[in-house]
Amino acid sequence: MVLGHESAGTIVQVGSSVTTLKPGDRVALEPGYPCRRCGPCLSGRYNLCPEMRFAATPPYHGTLTGFWVSPADFCYKLPDSVTLQEGALIEPLAVAVHIVRQAAVVTPGQSVVVMGAGPVGLLCAAVARAFGASTVVSVDIVESKLSFAKSFCSTHTYSSQRIPAPENASNIRALAPSLAGGADVVIDASGAEPSIQTSLHVVRPGGTYVQGGMGRDEITFPIMALCLKEVTAKGSFRYGSGDYKLAVELVASGKVDVRKLISGVVAFEEAEQAFKKVKEGEVIKILIAGPNEKKE
Ligand SMILES: NC(=O)c1ccc[n+]([C@@H]2O[C@H](COP(=O)([O-])OP(=O)(O)OC[C@H]3O[C@@H](n4cnc5c(N)ncnc54)[C@H](O)[C@@H]3O)[C@@H](O)[C@H]2O)c1
Numbered sequence: 632m633v634l635g636h637e638s639a640g641t642i643v644q645v646g647s648s649v650t651t652l653k654p655g656d657r658v659a660l661e662p663g664y665p666c667r668r669c670g671p672c673l674s675g676r677y678n679l680c681p682e683m684r685f686a687a688t689p690p691y692h693g694t695l696t697g698f699w700v701s702p703a704d705f706c707y708k709l710p711d712s713v714t715l716q717e718g719a720l721i722e723p724l725a726v727a728v729h730i731v732r733q734a735a736v737v738t739p740g741q742s743v744v745v746m747g748a749g750p751v752g753l754l755c756a757a758v759a760r761a762f763g764a765s766t767v768v769s770v771d772i773v774e775s776k777l778s779f780a781k782s783f784c785s786t787h788t789y790s791s792q793r794i795p796a797p798e799n800a801s802n803i804r805a806l807a808p809s810l811a812g813g814a815d816v817v818i819d820a821s822g823a824e825p826s827i828q829t830s831l832h833v834v835r836p837g838g839t840y841v842q843g844g845m846g847r848d849e850i851t852f853p854i855m856a857l858c859l860k861e862v863t864a865k866g867s868f869r870y871g872s873g874d875y876k877l878a879v880e881l882v883a884s885g886k887v888d889v890r891k892l893i894s895g896v897v898a899f900e901e902a903e904q905a906f907k908k909v910k911e912g913e914v915i916k917i918l919i920a921g922p923n924e925k926k927e
């Protein structure tokens with residue numbers, strides 16, 4: 632199966648009815664096509680379409696290829712100031728935009744804790760900052776990821792320890808006065824059970840928890856904390872109406888600098904190197920140049 636769903640490209644040909652794009656336009660590609668007819672599609676939540684055809688999700692091939700066919704409205708034109716490389720990172724940024732929008736309450740001055748400082752967690756932290764949160768804590772178990780988070784966007788970081796979840800939570804709350812009563816919003820972008828448990832202890836009474844990470848299907852969840860604090864808990868899956876558009880705007884306006892996440896670029900023929908480097912760690916995103924891209 633062809634892999635790939637984080638991509639950008641240049642238009643080479645358009646259908647006869649397409650008026651919004653022309654050959655030569657550079658676009659970020661939204662890689663999942665919904666049916667546009669079912670209940671979720673008609674209610675504006677097309678990411679929940681049961682008929683979704685999503686790149687690199689069997690049986691559908693992915694975008695790591697020379698040419699790709701897309702509906703015109705799933706191609707997002709990049710302004711001149713945004714490079715194709717940044718365009719490829721619109722996909723994980725759109726995931727983060729959707730997660731932070733699910734929190735609904737990220738408004739100026741609020742406190743947000745993000746569990747996990749991989750690409751998705753980092754981008755959630757950056758989007759929360761861009762939306763006006765004044766305290767943004769990144770939590771991870773890998774020190775180098777936390778150092779990067781601090782230089783990228785987070786106001787505070789916390790290295791999660793092998794101690795009971797309530798203790799990790801009280802250490803996080805001690806990081807800043809704005810967290811003393813708990814965080815307004817907690818986002819899980821790790822999928823890890825200990826981090827999900829800590830999340831429910833660190834969120835404030837009446838606060839919001841968003842599950843973005845995808846780990847095991849079933850975990851032990853501190854449901855009593857959810858009940859006693861009347862926490863609003865939400866899931867978040869991929870992206871829907873307006874998320875890609877907003878992601879492009881966040882990059883174009885300089886509010887989220889996705890270039891910092893690019894650790895390197897490899898030629899298409901050396902794509903396997905990119906996967907190996909990411910697996911070895913110490914890199915964030917390695918881009919794979921398209922097979923038709925001019926060699927520099
Ligand atoms: N909801 C969606 O639509 C969607 C879309 C894309 C990715 N995801 C999921 O989001 C998660 C993050 O994606 P990513 O690409 O950043 O992955 P990643 O693996 O690079 O990042 C996960 C991070 O969590 C950290 N972590 C592990 N255990 C932890 C713990 N106990 N406490 C704190 N941090 C811990 C890891 O060190 C790592 O830095 C993954 O689970 C992925 O499957 C969800």
Ligand SMILES: OC[C@H](O)C(O)[C@@H](O)CO
Binds near residue numbers: 688722723726869
């Ligand atoms: O960014 C999109 C995600 O990677 C996919 O939805 C995948 O994780 C599950 O199908």
